[in-house]
Amino acid sequence: MSRLRLALVALLALSLPAQADNTAQTIVHMLDYVSVDYPEFVRDGKVLDKAEYEEQLEFASQSAMLLAKLPAVPQQARLLVQANQLKARIVAKAPGPEITALAVALRWDMIEAYGLAVAPRTAPDLKRGASIYASHCAACHGAQGRGDGMTGKGMEPAPSDFHDAARMGQRSVYGLYSTITLGVTGTGMTPFGHLDEDERWALALYVATMGQSDERVVKGGALWQAGTGKKEIGTLRAVATLTDNDVHARHGQDVAAAFAWLKANPQALATIKEEPIAYSRRLLGESLAAYRAGKRDDAQQLALTSYLEGFELVEASLDTLDRNLRQEVETQMIAYRDLLRRGAPIKPVAQLAERIDGLLAASAGKLGHSGLSPTTAAISAFFILVREGLEALLVVAAIIAFLLKSGRREALPWIHAGWIGALALGGATWLAASTLIEISGATRELTEGITALLAAAILLYVGFWLHGKSYAHAWQAFIDRHLSAALRGGTLWALAGVSFLAVYREAFETVLFYQALWHQAGTGGHSSVIVGFLCGIAVLAVLAWAILHYGLRLPIGRFFAACSALMAGLAVVFTGHGIKALQEAGLVSAIPWGDFNLPVLGVYATAESMLAQLLVLLVLLATFFWSHQNNGNHRKPN
Numbered sequence: 001m002s003r004l005r006l007a008l009v010a011l012l013a014l015s016l017p018a019q020a021d022n023t024a025q026t027i028v029h030m031l032d033y034v035s036v037d038y039p040e041f042v043r044d045g046k047v048l049d050k051a052e053y054e055e056q057l058e059f060a061s062q063s064a065m066l067l068a069k070l071p072a073v074p075q076q077a078r079l080l081v082q083a084n085q086l087k088a089r090i091v092a093k094a095p096g097p098e099i100t101a102l103a104v105a106l107r108w109d110m111i112e113a114y115g116l117a118v119a120p121r122t123a124p125d126l127k128r129g130a131s132i133y134a135s136h137c138a139a140c141h142g143a144q145g146r147g148d149g150m151t152g153k154g155m156e157p158a159p160s161d162f163h164d165a166a167r168m169g170q171r172s173v174y175g176l177y178s179t180i181t182l183g184v185t186g187t188g189m190t191p192f193g194h195l196d197e198d199e200r201w202a203l204a205l206y207v208a209t210m211g212q213s214d215e216r217v218v219k220g221g222a223l224w225q226a227g228t229g230k231k232e233i234g235t236l237r238a239v240a241t242l243t244d245n246d247v248h249a250r251h252g253q254d255v256a257a258a259f260a261w262l263k264a265n266p267q268a269l270a271t272i273k274e275e276p277i278a279y280s281r282r283l284l285g286e287s288l289a290a291y292r293a294g295k296r297d298d299a300q301q302l303a304l305t306s307y308l309e310g311f312e313l314v315e316a317s318l319d320t321l322d323r324n325l326r327q328e329v330e331t332q333m334i335a336y337r338d339l340l341r342r343g344a345p346i347k348p349v350a351q352l353a354e355r356i357d358g359l360l361a362a363s364a365g366k367l368g369h370s371g372l373s374p375t376t377a378a379i380s381a382f383f384i385l386v387r388e389g390l391e392a393l394l395v396v397a398a399i400i401a402f403l404l405k406s407g408r409r410e411a412l413p414w415i416h417a418g419w420i421g422a423l424a425l426g427g428a429t430w431l432a433a434s435t436l437i438e439i440s441g442a443t444r445e446l447t448e449g450i451t452a453l454l455a456a457a458i459l460l461y462v463g464f465w466l467h468g469k470s471y472a473h474a475w476q477a478f479i480d481r482h483l484s485a486a487l488r489g490g491t492l493w494a495l496a497g498v499s500f501l502a503v504y505r506e507a508f509e510t511v512l513f514y515q516a517l518w519h520q521a522g523t524g525g526h527s528s529v530i531v532g533f534l535c536g537i538a539v540l541a542v543l544a545w546a547i548l549h550y551g552l553r554l555p556i557g558r559f560f561a562a563c564s565a566l567m568a569g570l571a572v573v574f575t576g577h578g579i580k581a582l583q584e585a586g587l588v589s590a591i592p593w594g595d596f597n598l599p600v601l602g603v604y605a606t607a608e609s610m611l612a613q614l615l616v617l618l619v620l621l622a623t624f625f626w627s628h629q630n631n632g633n634h635r636k637p638n
């Protein structure tokens, strides 16, 4: 009982708001013990060990009490009901398996509701675990982990024997990790929270493997190499949270053997990548937990990584399935990061995180449906190309039309070099990104943002320049006299540059989208993707032809005006896209403004992107009126 009293003191000390994270973890830890120990002490409605039984009861009461004090989360009411039910069933001396099931369920719901990290970030290093064990633990637990160390002699309770298969079979690595972190109050097992997280995971895994038979591990290795268990237990999370008994009961002997091998060889998991959305959800949970614990910078970093290294990778595929959902996730993730940046109260932050988690789950559901139908694959391929290519096409076609109209054919090669070079470079960037260098999500967004803003700036410049010309009087004379000179200088570079930027920006992204689609469509769907692609090319070609054909028939003044209006419009659109990309890279803040998006116009509902667009619009309007007046003044004398 002294063990219990001390536990209470420790728990009360933990229940300060700043340590909400610790409190939640403590509850989880207690529930873990209830699920493992209760069945040992109560059989057929009879209490076999009164002190132990009372301890389990106290753990359940404590869990309910501490739970009520935790910061509010939407699931809290339901968790409290579960905790009180657990307590009531223990009072009623319910059968062991029932209590275990209740405790395990509550424990998992707690982990999820409070976003507790239940798995190591990287595969633990068992060698490191072995050496820390020898220096810190062997004195009590014995060199071989049989609970027979010199210092541990005569301790009550005795140090655990890690070869006790019956008990170890019920303990997850996460459970052992919690014991190592928090200790068992009132026993010789003091907390080892001062060791860093990696060291504690290494110890937990090392301890978990001590009692495993070599023969079984070897057999499990062969099974794992042959593909057994990849689906069921092939994540660090599974290795950390499942018990031997769970795996055996759910998946049978072979997967259980593979599980044993995996615990002894966790580095085998380093090469298996976590599914991107699962990764996003995990990191989002960790971000929320970090925020709860007052670690704002960590929370922000985790939120950003959650987006860029997880969701963003499947964005392209999701986009072809459900564009609105994709946008919603993106918008909400930006809003979430913004809340963190502004240090918002925990409640709205947690609510938003839960909402995003639901959206991510929905996305995973959408993506999980195996394969795309041939029609969907073709339609997706078509829309990807038209959507990504349209803006670029408008820019390039307008420039070409302009050069033809002004009789400047010799300048065309510059423009062609611009967009063809951009296509080639876009392809090369993709190739490099998928083979040579790791281009992080942040770098990708940064490139996209900078090229978009640069293109917007050049478009503005070219638009002004054209606009100025559209008021000239004697057109032919003007072209003959001035344009040649003007085109020789910086403007020619600007035109070639904008044709390059407009295309490069889209090229790299389009290839990424296609890569995802190609992968998703499966071998059977590849021909559909190609058909969709060719249809897209055809539509873009017709559009280019129409712009050139009809554009060239316009009277020259109106043509110049139309051209400059188009460029001005595109400058506004590009500005929106550019700011958005920089927000995704985490470089620009994102204050939500309403709840609508119009990607075609580059309009996203954040203050920063819309203000930037507004600014560009104002500049456009100002110069428009200014040049109107100037030209008016010029005209009067005539």
Ligand code: HEC
Residues within 6 Å of the ligand: 132, 133, 136, 137, 138, 139, 140, 141, 151, 152, 155, 157, 158, 159, 160, 167, 171, 176, 177, 179, 180, 184, 187, 188, 189, 190, 192, 203, 204, 207
């Ligand atoms: C001073 C003695 C002592 C030292 C040092 C010590 N332990 Fe323990 N440990 C114990 C005792 C005693 C228990 C049993 C507690 C109980 O039965 O509730 C225990 C229990 C455990 C458990 C729980 C096992 C289970 O079945 O739930 C784990 C895991 C553990 N120790 C790991 C470690 C690790 C890892 C180290 C070194 C970092 C360590 N211990 C160092 C005394 C010690």
